[in-house]
Amino acid sequence: MSPIGAALGAASAAAGAGALAGLLLPLRVRPLAAGACTTAAGAAGVVAGVAALGGDSWSVRLPGLLPLAGTHLAVDALSGLFIAVAGAVVAAVAVYGIGYSGHGATGAGSRGVQALLPLFAWSLLLVPAAASVSTFLLLWELMALTSLLLVLAEHRLRAEVRGAGVWYAVMTHLGMVSVLAGLAWFAADAGGETFAALRAGADQLSPGVRGAVFVLVTAGFASKAGAVPLHAWLPRAHPEAPSHVSALMSAAMVNLGCYGIVRTGFDLLGGGPSWWWLAVLATGALSAVYGILQAAMSSDLKRLLAYSTTENMGLVLVGIGAAGLFADRGRPELAALALAAALLHLVNHSAFKALLFCAAGSVVHATGERDLDRLGGLRAKMPATAGLFALAALGAVALPPGNGFISEWLLLQSLIHGLQVPGVATAVVLPLAVAVIALSAGLAAAVFVKALGVGFFARPRSEEARRAREAGPFMLAGMGLLAACCVALAVAPGALGSGLDRAGTAAGLAGAPVLDDGTGVRLDAVSAKLVPVWVLAALTVALLAAVGVPRLLRRRRRRLRARLWDCGGGAPTPRMAYTATSFAEPLQRVFDDVLAPEQDVDVTHTRESVYLVERVRFQRRVPDRVEHRLYRPVLDWAERAGEAARRLAPGSVHRYLGYGFFGLVALLLVLAVGW
Amino acid sequence: MSALGYAAIAAQAGAVVVGAPLLTGWMRQVRARLEGRAGAGTAQPWRDLRKLLRKEPITAAGTGPAFRVAPALLVASTLVVAALIPLVSTATPISGHADAILVVGLLALGTVTLALAGLDTGTAFGGMGSSREMTISALVEPTILLAVFALSIPAGSTNLAAIISGAAEDPARLASPAGLLATAALAVAVLAETGRIPVDNPSTHLELTMVHEAMVLEYAGPDLALVELGAQMRLTVLLGLQASLFVPWGIATAGDSWGSLLLALAVLAVKVAALGALLAAAEVFWAKLRLFRVPELLAGSFLLALLAVTASYFLGTGGGIL
Numbered sequence: 001m002s003p004i005g006a007a008l009g010a011a012s013a014a015a016g017a018g019a020l021a022g023l024l025l026p027l028r029v030r031p032l033a034a035g036a037c038t039t040a041a042g043a044a045g046v047v048a049g050v051a052a053l054g055g056d057s058w059s060v061r062l063p064g065l066l067p068l069a070g071t072h073l074a075v076d077a078l079s080g081l082f083i084a085v086a087g088a089v090v091a092a093v094a095v096y097g098i099g100y101s102g103h104g105a106t107g108a109g110s111r112g113v114q115a116l117l118p119l120f121a122w123s124l125l126l127v128p129a130a131a132s133v134s135t136f137l138l139l140w141e142l143m144a145l146t147s148l149l150l151v152l153a154e155h156r157l158r159a160e161v162r163g164a165g166v167w168y169a170v171m172t173h174l175g176m177v178s179v180l181a182g183l184a185w186f187a188a189d190a191g192g193e194t195f196a197a198l199r200a201g202a203d204q205l206s207p208g209v210r211g212a213v214f215v216l217v218t219a220g221f222a223s224k225a226g227a228v229p230l231h232a233w234l235p236r237a238h239p240e241a242p243s244h245v246s247a248l249m250s251a252a253m254v255n256l257g258c259y260g261i262v263r264t265g266f267d268l269l270g271g272g273p274s275w276w277w278l279a280v281l282a283t284g285a286l287s288a289v290y291g292i293l294q295a296a297m298s299s300d301l302k303r304l305l306a307y308s309t310t311e312n313m314g315l316v317l318v319g320i321g322a323a324g325l326f327a328d329r330g331r332p333e334l335a336a337l338a339l340a341a342a343l344l345h346l347v348n349h350s351a352f353k354a355l356l357f358c359a360a361g362s363v364v365h366a367t368g369e370r371d372l373d374r375l376g377g378l379r380a381k382m383p384a385t386a387g388l389f390a391l392a393a394l395g396a397v398a399l400p401p402g403n404g405f406i407s408e409w410l411l412l413q414s415l416i417h418g419l420q421v422p423g424v425a426t427a428v429v430l431p432l433a434v435a436v437i438a439l440s441a442g443l444a445a446a447v448f449v450k451a452l453g454v455g456f457f458a459r460p461r462s463e464e465a466r467r468a469r470e471a472g473p474f475m476l477a478g479m480g481l482l483a484a485c486c487v488a489l490a491v492a493p494g495a496l497g498s499g500l501d502r503a504g505t506a507a508g509l510a511g512a513p514v515l516d517d518g519t520g521v522r523l524d525a526v527s528a529k530l531v532p533v534w535v536l537a538a539l540t541v542a543l544l545a546a547v548g549v550p551r552l553l554r555r556r557r558r559r560l561r562a563r564l565w566d567c568g569g570g571a572p573t574p575r576m577a578y579t580a581t582s583f584a585e586p587l588q589r590v591f592d593d594v595l596a597p598e599q600d601v602d603v604t605h606t607r608e609s610v611y612l613v614e615r616v617r618f619q620r621r622v623p624d625r626v627e628h629r630l631y632r633p634v635l636d637w638a639e640r641a642g643e644a645a646r647r648l649a650p651g652s653v654h655r656y657l658g659y660g661f662f663g664l665v666a667l668l669l670v671l672a673v674g675w
Numbered sequence: 676m677s678a679l680g681y682a683a684i685a686a687q688a689g690a691v692v693v694g695a696p697l698l699t700g701w702m703r704q705v706r707a708r709l710e711g712r713a714g715a716g717t718a719q720p721w722r723d724l725r726k727l728l729r730k731e732p733i734t735a736a737g738t739g740p741a742f743r744v745a746p747a748l749l750v751a752s753t754l755v756v757a758a759l760i761p762l763v764s765t766a767t768p769i770s771g772h773a774d775a776i777l778v779v780g781l782l783a784l785g786t787v788t789l790a791l792a793g794l795d796t797g798t799a800f801g802g803m804g805s806s807r808e809m810t811i812s813a814l815v816e817p818t819i820l821l822a823v824f825a826l827s828i829p830a831g832s833t834n835l836a837a838i839i840s841g842a843a844e845d846p847a848r849l850a851s852p853a854g855l856l857a858t859a860a861l862a863v864a865v866l867a868e869t870g871r872i873p874v875d876n877p878s879t880h881l882e883l884t885m886v887h888e889a890m891v892l893e894y895a896g897p898d899l900a901l902v903e904l905g906a907q908m909r910l911t912v913l914l915g916l917q918a919s920l921f922v923p924w925g926i927a928t929a930g931d932s933w934g935s936l937l938l939a940l941a942v943l944a945v946k947v948a949a950l951g952a953l954l955a956a957a958e959v960f961w962a963k964l965r966l967f968r969v970p971e972l973l974a975g976s977f978l979l980a981l982l983a984v985t986a987s988y989f990l991g992t993g994g995g996i997l
Contacts, residue, residue: 376797379739399787400780409776416824416833419988427988431981434824435817442816445787446809453794453805459737528833529771535781538758542751550728550897559732564798565892578794578802586810590970 004058004075007048008129011087014041015122022114034114035098035474038121042094045087045125052080053499059131066134072194074131077502078267081343082128082259085350086252088485090121093251096358096478097244099471100365107154108242117245120146124252128259132194133183140179143256144172147249151241164236171233175223179260182216185209186268198268210269214276217264225257225313226306228287229626235294238306239370243361246302250309251354255346258316262339265324266507274425277324284317285433288440290594290626295447296587297595297622299372299580301360304451305353308396311440312349316342318433319411322418325429327509329421336509338414340500345407347496348489352395352404355482359389362471362479363455367464372451372580377460381468386456388479393448395486398441401536403490406521412437413528446587454580461574491533493521588622597622679936683764683927686940691757691915694944695907696720698914701948702955709959720907727900735893738795745792746894746901752785753908761836762915763939766929770836775823778835778916779816782868785905786812793890804889807966811867811874811886814973818864821980825857826920828987835916843923853987856979858921863976865917869910871954873964873972877906884963911947914954918946 018037025033052058052075059074075083097117101108123143130136148169155161187193189209190201205213223230234254238246261280265272291310298304319342327335362385363378364370379386394402415437418430460466471479489496504510521530566572588597602617649656700717707714734743759773759781786808793805827833829848830841842848849855867874875886891902919926925942927935964972 379741397787398780399784400777405780409774409780412776412820413833416827419828419984427985431821431824431984435821435977435981438817438820439813442783442813445783446813449787449790449794449805449809453741453791454802457739457741457791457795458797458802528774530774530777531772534769534772535755535777538755539751539781542754542758543747546747546750546754546901550901553728554732554897555729557731559734561736562733562895564735564737564796565800572798574797576799577797578799578806583794583802583806583809586806586966587813589967590810590814 002056002058003051004048004056004080005060007044007051008073008075008125011041011044011048011125012122014038014044015118015125018118018121019115022116022118023111027109030111030114031098031101031109034118035094035101038094038097038118039091041118041121041125042087042089042091045083045090047087048075048125049080049082049084049087050499052077053084053502055502056080066138069132069134069193071135072132073126073129073135074195075129076506077499078259078262078506079128081347081499081503082255083125085255085347086121086124086128089248089252089350089354089482090124092478092481092485093244093247093354093358094121094478095481096247096361096475099474099476099478100242100244100361107157108244110153113150113153113242113245116146116149120150120245120248124248124256127256131196133187133198134193137176137180137183140256141176143253144176147241147245147253148172150245151237151249153242153245154240158240160236161240164233164240168233168237171223171230175220175230177220178216178223179220182213182220183264185216186213186264195268199270202269207273210272211276214265214269214272215279218261218276218280221257221260221264222283222317223257224260225254225317226287226291226310227257227283227313227317228290228310229630231287231291231310232624232627232631234310235298235303235306235624238309238357239300239302243302243357243364246306246361247354247357250306250357251350254309254313255350258313258320258342258346261317261320262507265320266327266339266509270508271324271327274325274328277321277328278425278429279321280317280324281321281429281433284314284319284321285436287311287314287317289314289436289443292440292443292447293587293591293595294622294624296443296450296584297597299584301363301370301372301375301451301455302357303370304372304447305356305360308356308444308447309349309353311444312345312353312396315408315411315437315440316346316349318342318437319345319414322415322430322433323509325426326418326421329423329426331418331421332509334414334418334421336501336504337410338418339504339507339509341407341410341414343500343503344410344493344496345404348395348403348407351482351485351489352392352402355388355392355479355486356396358475358479358482359385359392362475363468365471365475366468367462369462369464372455374462375455375460375465376458376462376574376577377465378456378468381460381465382456382470384476385471385479386452388483389456390452391483391486393452395490397445397448399445401490401532401539403486403493406490406493406530406532408437408441409530410521443587446584450580450583454578454583458577459574461577461579491536493532497521594625595622596625596628677768679931679933680764680767682933683767683936683939684758684769686936687760687762687764687767688754688758690763690940690943691908691911692754692904694947695904695911696724698911698947698951699907702951705952705955706959709956720903724900724904727903728897730896732897733895735796737797738792738893741788742792742795742893743898745788745795746898746905748788749785749905750901750908752781752788753905753912756781757908757912759835760912760916760919761839761926762912762919762943763936764927764931765836765840766927766931771834773835775827775833775835775838776820779819779823782909782913783812783816785909786868789890789902789905796893798893800885800889800892804886804892807886808890811969811973814970815864815867818860818973818977818980819868821977821984822857822861822864825853825860825980825983825987828853828984835920839919839923839926840928842920843926843928849921849923851987852990853983854921856983856986858917860976860980860983861917861920863972863979865913866954867969867973869913870906871910872958872961874969876963879963884966886966914947914950915943918943918950922946 022034063070226234295307323338398404790805793801
């Protein structure tokens with residue numbers, strides 16, 4: 001048996017044991033046992049994924065496991081990449097989860113959550129390994145259902161959780177229907193439902209059918225990836241889930257939406273015309289800018305992170321779209337570069353976003369607050385958590401020497417050099433895509449300066465923040481694992497080079513663009529070079545010089561403490577400090593036309609005179625405009641349709657019998673006339 | 676060669692550190708003379724720095740590590756940029772790493788650390804300054820990267836050494852519409868990045884108009900010296916880069932001798948001093964824009980950069996990528 005099969009088998013066994021442990025063991029040992037099993041499953045997933053990235057492949061057919069179709073599993077390098085990422089996130093987050101959920105029988109520590117988490121983790125590992133339509137859809141649905149139930153874990157504690165659950169349930173299933181319809185149509189026309197049969201039969205499909213299949217499948221997968229305008233579930237479900245579940249969803253589950261697009265678009269359908277990929281690119285660009293703008297406006301820490309997920313998935317989709325475009329225009333080496341950039345960004349995003357959600361979870365755990373306006377001063381109370389959040393934020397803002405910089409650099413390089421591809425479409429689209437990436441990177445810097453500076457720095461703005469305590473050892477250990485991943489990706493991305501090439505080859509885009517040069521990234525397809533270790537070393541040397549030289553010149557060595565500048569008006573209170581809302585105000589004004597904030601000023605006059613004001617109430621909200629314009633009308637329409645339908649059912653038995661009679665007669669008439 | 680290359684790196688970094696306060700002094704002097712004042716002399720910023728460096732370090736109460744480390748990190752990131760970009764020579768041992776996107780990222784790193792330090796003080800001024808600074812820097816980013824894009828098209832690479840040595844060999848690139856538009860776009864971006872009029876006023880202390888000064892209000896002593904030096908170095912580096920990109924002559928190339936290195940240093944000083952004098956003279960006649968008019972200026976520069984990229988595609992500058 002190949003190492004991949006053995007590892008996936010071990011992961012399944014560990015996940016099963018974890019589910020049983022979560023269900024049966026008493027509360028005292030439940031989180032530890034279930035968490036240990038889930039960690040083992042994740043570690044086994046990493047082993048399987050790394051083996052596949054190393055060039056191994058594996059496939060198996062289990063005819064007895066499912067009626068009619070049987071189960072088909074296959075792992076190539078592309079699957080391996082997603083399995084490895086999911087496995088690493090699962091392993092670290094499971095360690096974190098032991099500490100996070102060990103504080104009560106409701107919510108994260110409950111029997112249901114502890115039993116479901118291993119199953120969710122298992123489905124994350126197995127979805128990329130599915131090799132037939134029925135197996136894929138079954139695992140996809142298992143992933144959707146387990147994650148839905150996990151989102152609902154804290155429904156007893158907060159009423160908003162239920163609303164989030166309904167949104168998620170509806171949208172994930174609409175996405176599922178879209179994917180199901182697309183893949184079923186594909187399978188029917190290709191003459192088989194295994195991925196091998198789809199691959200073989202893809203050429204016989206008419207262009208119209210291919211386009212329709214791609215649109216249906218991509219719509220479903222894009223909604224899972226949180227792409228605008230199908231993102232509405234994401235900023236609701238991710239914040240309301242327990243934080244370790246948020247981390248799994250944001251760092252492992254949304255990836256699979258991108259996996260689905262790459263797998264069907266490149267591998268199964270074998271590429272397609274430019275308009276497919278221009279649509280993907282446009283969706284990605286819209287998601288990137290809109291997502292990060294909403295994150296800039298958000299003062300809820302976890303909601304901000306969720307919107308940032310939309311942004312990063314948007315960037316990945318830009319890379320995927322560019323790859324498809326270049327492949328269609330006959331430049332496979334540039335296509336492979338763009339796809340490698342997209343996949344590397346996906347890996348980087350998983351590392352820093354899992355860490356960000358875990359750190360946010362520690363804050364919620366310690367303070368019970370997610371509102372940045374009520375946090376602050378946490379760096380003194382929770383130094384390790386603050387440091388880890390800062391490390392992850394450095395990755396998220398895509399600045400050197402963070403890990404996000406490397407993948408955004410690759411993405412920019414692929415787009416800049418994509419101008420070699422002839423055609424007016426590329427000449428117009430690529431500069432705009434570069435501008436979109438730049439704008440989203442700039443806004444991301446503002447977003448994470450806000451999250452870190454307002455949430456963790458300055459002084460506490462509430463009693464809860466003042467009483468915060470550092471996270472426990474398990475939580476810190478889990479976050480430490482994720483931080484190690486971030487650092488490794490930031491320092492030695494070249495180690496991933498050959499694996500990324502194999503993943504691209506598995507997707508049908510051969511070429512060896514990202515050469516493994518030990519530590520750096522050197523692109524042979526284009527003339528560019530980046531050695532992150534060098535950047536880090538240079539910064540360190542310069543920093544030592546900048547700290548050391550003034551110290552030598554200084555005559556008085558002792559550091560004095562002094563009061564803050566208070567304009568002579570007494571010590572500044574925390575209420576005077578900038579909040580997240582005030583920090584975002586200039587950006588909100590600049591993007592007024594896009595965000596359309598709602599403002600409400602309510603003036604109450606005194607009874608004696610209208611010239612005297614008793615009370616002024618000011619309220620400003622920045623609603624999700626896409627949701628407002630796109631979903632609200634549909635929901636209103638559905639509600640009105642429901643009202644109208646209710647008039648058909650007044651409760652009279654005679655009326656219902658009448659419906660039955662007329663319905664039957666109408667059916668018989670149709671049959672008599674039609675046949 | 677190698678010794679010459681390392682000497683070039685040291686010369687660049689040293690010139691930027693030593694020259695940055697002198698450039699600021701020179702610009703203030705030009706401005707003072709144009710306004711009919713005598714001025715404090717070109718070396719005054721150096722005297723200020725010496726005074727500040729000798730004072731005892733002061734930490735404001737309630738601030739944390741971000742506040743302490745930000746000045747040094749600002750100087751460090753600018754120092755790396757100064758060593759990296761081809762100001763004096765295009766053939767240093769590290770010129771292969773001088774990627775334009777990396778340079779943009781390193782400069783943004785300095786901005787972000789200072790903004791975090793502003794928030795770390797927990798005062799209204801600090802938060803206000805960093806909020807405004809991050810807003811402006813987010814809006815500048817697209818302009819800068821599109822200008823980089825436009826410049827990289829003829830050279831076929833985002834490597835600054837390749838761009839500059841290519842432009843020195845083929846001056847037609849600079850006079851092309853793409854080159855001119857990119858120059859204009861980058862000039863506006865440089866004004867915004869260095870906090871000059873009309874985006875920010877470096878000599879203001881009025882809370883309604885402060886951006887950079889509000890962020891660094893709590894700094895004193897040697898920390899303030901580093902912040903001042905960092906800001907001055909950023910200005911020098913960006914003006915030097917602008918000069919190298921669009922007047923690429925005089926920069927030493929591979930195979931040049933010690934003499935040409937010295938010549939390149941002198942030429943750099945002249946170019947940067949001329950640009951600085953131009954900027955100082957322009958500032959006498961300009962007024963600072965309202966904060967919420969700044970996005971209009973930046974949108975204009977973004978448009979120029981976009982035009983630069985599309986112009987270079989449709990008009991075809993030849994060579995390189997196309």
